[in-house]
Amino acid sequence: MPEIQLDKRARSILKAVVSSFIHSGQPVGSRTIARAYREPLSPASVRNVMADLEGLGLLCQPHTSAGRVPTDRGYRYYVDSLLPAQRISSSEERVIRETLQEGPEDLAGLLERASLLLSRLSRNLGIVVAPVLSQTILKHVEFLRLSGRRVLTLFVSKSGALHNRIVQLEEEISQAELTRMGNFLSTHLGGKTLPQVRKELLHLMSEDTALYDRLLQRALSLGAWMFAQSEDLQSGVYIEGASNLLDRAGTQDLEHMRDLFRAFEDKHRIVQLLNQCLTSDGVQVVIGSENSEPELRPMSLVMANYSNEENPVGALGVLGPMRMEYARAVSLVDAIARACTEALRERTN
Amino acid sequence: MPEIQLDKRARSILKAVVSSFIHSGQPVGSRTIARAYREPLSPASVRNVMADLEGLGLLCQPHTSAGRVPTDRGYRYYVDSLLPAQRISSSEERVIRETLQEGPEDLAGLLERASLLLSRLSRNLGIVVAPVLSQTILKHVEFLRLSGRRVLTLFVSKSGALHNRIVQLEEEISQAELTRMGNFLSTHLGGKTLPQVRKELLHLMSEDTALYDRLLQRALSLGAWMFAQSEDLQSGVYIEGASNLLDRAGTQDLEHMRDLFRAFEDKHRIVQLLNQCLTSDGVQVVIGSENSEPELRPMSLVMANYSNEENPVGALGVLGPMRMEYARAVSLVDAIARACTEALRERTN
DNA sequence: TTTTAGCACTCTAACTAGAGGAGTGCTAAG
DNA sequence: CTTAGCACTCCTCTAGTTAGAGTGCTAAAA
Numbered sequence: 001m002p003e004i005q006l007d008k009r010a011r012s013i014l015k016a017v018v019s020s021f022i023h024s025g026q027p028v029g030s031r032t033i034a035r036a037y038r039e040p041l042s043p044a045s046v047r048n049v050m051a052d053l054e055g056l057g058l059l060c061q062p063h064t065s066a067g068r069v070p071t072d073r074g075y076r077y078y079v080d081s082l083l084p085a086q087r088i089s090s091s092e093e094r095v096i097r098e099t100l101q102e103g104p105e106d107l108a109g110l111l112e113r114a115s116l117l118l119s120r121l122s123r124n125l126g127i128v129v130a131p132v133l134s135q136t137i138l139k140h141v142e143f144l145r146l147s148g149r150r151v152l153t154l155f156v157s158k159s160g161a162l163h164n165r166i167v168q169l170e171e172e173i174s175q176a177e178l179t180r181m182g183n184f185l186s187t188h189l190g191g192k193t194l195p196q197v198r199k200e201l202l203h204l205m206s207e208d209t210a211l212y213d214r215l216l217q218r219a220l221s222l223g224a225w226m227f228a229q230s231e232d233l234q235s236g237v238y239i240e241g242a243s244n245l246l247d248r249a250g251t252q253d254l255e256h257m258r259d260l261f262r263a264f265e266d267k268h269r270i271v272q273l274l275n276q277c278l279t280s281d282g283v284q285v286v287i288g289s290e291n292s293e294p295e296l297r298p299m300s301l302v303m304a305n306y307s308n309e310e311n312p313v314g315a316l317g318v319l320g321p322m323r324m325e326y327a328r329a330v331s332l333v334d335a336i337a338r339a340c341t342e343a344l345r346e347r348t349n
Numbered sequence: 350m351p352e353i354q355l356d357k358r359a360r361s362i363l364k365a366v367v368s369s370f371i372h373s374g375q376p377v378g379s380r381t382i383a384r385a386y387r388e389p390l391s392p393a394s395v396r397n398v399m400a401d402l403e404g405l406g407l408l409c410q411p412h413t414s415a416g417r418v419p420t421d422r423g424y425r426y427y428v429d430s431l432l433p434a435q436r437i438s439s440s441e442e443r444v445i446r447e448t449l450q451e452g453p454e455d456l457a458g459l460l461e462r463a464s465l466l467l468s469r470l471s472r473n474l475g476i477v478v479a480p481v482l483s484q485t486i487l488k489h490v491e492f493l494r495l496s497g498r499r500v501l502t503l504f505v506s507k508s509g510a511l512h513n514r515i516v517q518l519e520e521e522i523s524q525a526e527l528t529r530m531g532n533f534l535s536t537h538l539g540g541k542t543l544p545q546v547r548k549e550l551l552h553l554m555s556e557d558t559a560l561y562d563r564l565l566q567r568a569l570s571l572g573a574w575m576f577a578q579s580e581d582l583q584s585g586v587y588i589e590g591a592s593n594l595l596d597r598a599g600t601q602d603l604e605h606m607r608d609l610f611r612a613f614e615d616k617h618r619i620v621q622l623l624n625q626c627l628t629s630d631g632v633q634v635v636i637g638s639e640n641s642e643p644e645l646r647p648m649s650l651v652m653a654n655y656s657n658e659e660n661p662v663g664a665l666g667v668l669g670p671m672r673m674e675y676a677r678a679v680s681l682v683d684a685i686a687r688a689c690t691e692a693l694r695e696r697t698n
Numbered sequence: 699t700t701t702t703a704g705c706a707c708t709c710t711a712a713c714t715a716g717a718g719g720a721g722t723g724c725t726a727a728g
Numbered sequence: 729c730t731t732a733g734c735a736c737t738c739c740t741c742t743a744g745t746t747a748g749a750g751t752g753c754t755a756a757a758a
Contacts, residue, residue, distance in 0.1 A: 029721055042731050047722070065721050065738045106501065106513045144489050144505055147697055152455065152509050156493055160501055164455045164511055166696075242591065243610035251600040261592035347515075348496055378750055391702050396751070414709045414750050 004056055004077060012037075013049045014058060015082040018070045022323045027067030072288040072322070075300070079285050079326050086327040088335045092121060096335055100343045107131075107161040107347075112238045114316060114340055119241025122329050124320030127303075128340075129274045130236040131161065131313035133194050137348075141185040141223065143178035151178065153226050158191075158348050159308060167225065173218070181219035189223070198227050235314075237267045237274075248321055256298050263295035274315035277303050281312075283330045283337075288322045298322065302329040306340035308348060316340065353405055353426060361386075362398050363407060364431040367419045371672045376416030421637040421671070424649070428634050428675050435676040437684045441470060445684055449692045456480075456510040456696075461587045463665060463689055468590025471678050473669030476652075477689075478623045479585040480510065480662035482543050490534040490572065492527035500527065502575050507540075508657060508696050516574065522567070530568035538572070547576050584663075586616045586623075597670055605647050612644035623664035626652050630661075632679045632686075637671050647671065651678040655689035657697060665689065 006014065013033060020028045020036070030043040030050060037046075050068050053059045058074035061067070070078065088096075099113050111128045118126025137158040144152040149172050154164035173181075188204070189197045201224045205217075242261070249257050264270060273293060277284050286301040296319070303317025316337055318329045355363065362382060369377045369385070379392040379399060386395075399417050402408045407423035410416070419427065437445075448462050460477045467475025486507040493501040498521050503513035522530075537553070538546045550573045554566075591610070598606050613619060622642060626633050635650040645668070652666025665686055667678045 027721090031721080043721090044723095044731050044733095045729085048730090051723080061722085063738060064723095065719095065736085067721065106515055139495070140493050142491060146488070146507070146509055150509075150696065152505060152511075154511065156501060158495070160495055160499075160515055162501075162503065162511065162513055166455055166509055240614070243607055243614060246603070246607045246610055249603070251603060254595070254598070254600055254603065258592055258595045261595055265589070265592060347499065376750090380750080392750090393702050393704095393752095394700085397701090400752080410751085412709055413752095414707085414748095416750065 010049050010053060011082060013046060014053055014074065015078065017059060017068055018074060018078040018082070021070055022325060025323060027062055027069050029067035032067070072290065075287045075322060079287065083330065084327050086331050088331045093335060096339050100339045101346065107159055108236060110343055111236065114336055115238035115240040117336055118316060118318050118332065119244060122318045122320065122332055123244050124241060124318050124324060125245050126240045127270065127274060127319060128238040128316040129271050129314050131159065131308070132235060132275065132278070135308065135311055135313040136161065136194050138189050138192055138194065138197050140190065142182045145173070145175045145178055148172065153222065155226070159344055160347055165226065167222070177215055181215060181222065184216055184219050185223045194227060201227065235271060237270050239264060245320070259295040260299070263293060269293065274303055274317060277305050277315050278312045283334050285326065285330065300324055302326065302333050304333050304337040306337045306344065308344050359398055359402060360431060362395060363402055363423065364427065366408060366417055367423060367427040367431070370419055371674060374672060376411055376418050378416035421639065424636045424671060428636065432679070433676050435680050437680045442684060445688050449688045450695065456508055457585060459692055460585065463685055464587035464589040466685055467665060467667050467681065468593060471667045471669065471681055472593050473590060473667050473673060474594050475589045476619065476623060476668060477587040477665040478620050478663050480508065480657070481584060481624065481627070484657065484660055484662040485510065485543050487538050487541055487543065487546050489539065491531045492571070494522070494524045494527055497521065502571065504575070508693055514575065516571070526564055530564060530571065533565055533568050534572050543576060550576065584620060586619050588613060608644040609648070612642060618642060623652055623666060626654050626664050627661045632683050634675065634679065649673055651675065651682050653682050653686040655686045655693065657693050
């Protein structure tokens with residue numbers, strides 16, 4: 001895609017068109033722009049510029065005698081080069097900090113609250129993806145005998161996330177023995193990330209098995225099972241505010257909405273989509289057809305990652321119509337991502 | 350509401366009208382019924398009967414020259430007296446059993462699967478409410494020191510449900526001490542239901558405090574905090590299949606859908622709604638305006654409860670348009686509720 | 699007494715035609 | 729380079745018309 005160079009007036013007019021369309025949802029005519037322009041400029045002049053912008057593929061007309069509407073590339077230019085600097089209001093900032101730092105909940109609660117904030121404050125769909133397991137630091141392992149050979153295996157991460165599964169053992173084990181097994185694994189594996197845990201387990205198992213009593217051998221194999229599986233443990237996705245999307249949808253968008261909702265039933269795809277931004281910092285904006293998922297083509301996604309003390313671990317964002325308020329969404333996502341990072345730090349210190 | 354007595358023909362025609370409307374979604378004319386009738390009957394005769402049914406408030410016309418549509422009372426009569434006996438197919442039955450009994454997950458996973466089954470098999474919205482806390486039997490208490498004075502408190506129920514919160518202590522406690530506290534509470538409170546646990550805690554605390562060392566006193570107060578709060582721990586709700594609802598919605602139902610989705614963001618209300626059926630056995634059907642929630646008025650809800658070995662503990666159901674396939678929904682909800690009860694029994698034995 | 703054919707009537711959905719209006723592109727003058 | 733003027737396009741809204749489905753009523757048939 002060629003770099004597009006626009007002179008000052010063209011930039012100014014493009015910005016006005018996009019802003020106006022975002023605000024009204026109606027195609028923007030030359031008169032509207034001319035009126036709103038600071039130095040008086042005739043509609044005809046505006047039309048000339050708009051025709052140029054259309055030639056560059058930044059604007060288009062729904063039909064010959066309608067006003068202009070931004071194309072995907074138009075939005076892209078707007079977001080990249082024209083976005084009015086905006087900070088979230090200090091009162092909103094405060095709400096965010098208080099909501100995310102005071103909660104008495106576990107990690108899941110924190111993330112759900114974050115998603116709710118994204119949704120409420122942007123009036124769009126809020127999405128939060130839980131920390132990836134590869135960055136999760138193991139804190140504690142516990143085995144609880146539920147009944148007979150049924151055992152609840154659970155581990156807690158340093159940031160307070162809780163993962164659990166139920167396993168059916170081949171032979172019964174007493175709770176006392178299970179407790180010993182849990183303590184053994186907690187002591188030997190605590191503080192490591194899950195990939196490290198897996199490696200360490202393999203290492204321990206390959207050592208001269210005579211060193212360990214039979215119980216601990218079993219502990220190792222149970223641990224291996226637990227953490228081997230943890231790859232497909234779908235890390236949670238927290239989606240809030242579906243009704244916001246429906247609110248803005250016109251009657252003809254109904255089909256899009258159907259597809260969209262159906263797509264959202266496959267959480268795996270959402271995770272992958274959001275986790276793209278684990279590798280690069282800052283807020284990212286994906287506009288309309290740039291989207292890899294066909295169902296999201298008529299939408300835009302504003303997203304960023306959040307970190308534990310060292311690395312990006314999870315992602316969050318706002319999904320809305322292409323004519324969303326990008327300036328606001330960007331500052332909002334940025335603020336909430338930072339607040340999540342902050343809240344995570346507080347938990348682990 | 351007066352008992353309505355209908356003769357054989359009227360019942361038969363009402364049934365045909367409701368069935369036809371459920372199937373087609375179009376107002377049903379007298380010709381349609383006359384054609385589908387086993388013994389040939391003229392449209393005029395059918396019209397007479399239909400006029401009677403309209404007089405009884407069981408049918409109505411969208412406008413003078415349209416066919417008939419069932420009223421809420423019409424659906425009610427159909428569900429109460431005309432519902433064709435139907436059992437779920439044996440292959441579906443098998444899918445349900447396998448899905449709900451083989452899963453290696455915790456309780457949350459089981460309930461999510463149940464919700465997914467309800468949604469997929471009914472092509473409507475599936476809703477499952479987690480077991481109420483008042484019936485939850487405590488299995489184990491655990492305290493984990495996350496950092497500084499931050500402690501993850503968690504308890505596990507007999508059926509494998511896991512509840513956790515994070516608490517900020519006034520003074521630091523070592524993990525060893527926390528473990529002792531957890532063991533103490535597990536031993537003294539395990540096997541009791543949560544209300545019993547609360548009572549027992551109060552009792553223990555009121556005893557001569559000199560009997561206990563300081564640590565155990567702290568354990569008691571932490572436990573009291575933990576379980577006192579557990580009342581507002583929103584028991585989970587698992588809702589799946591929103592896109593199904595959208596699929597059937599016509600363009601003019603868009604507003605209803607908005608309201609509906611907005612209502613569903615308040616999970617508390619959903620819990621209350623479903624938990625109504627904890628007190629009475631069997632499948633219950635709530636039709637249209639019978640619904641207590643105004644947003645659900647254009648919808649119908651088919652629901653039932655599921656039990657642990659003794660008592661009803663949770664509820665599940667299917668929400669769909671008033672013209673849903675009641676026969677199928679009823680048998681489906683019944684089957685899945687039974688399967689959940691069964692799966693719960695297996696877990697706790 | 700019950701059923702049915704016939705008929706006039708009602709109301710909607712779909713189509714057509716025309717008026718009004720917003721907005722454009724082009725041209726020529728400032 | 730800007731702008732006024734103008735012809736043109738195309739959408740949207742309204743009103744009027746038609747076709748069709750379905751009804752209720754009446755009177756004849758069973």
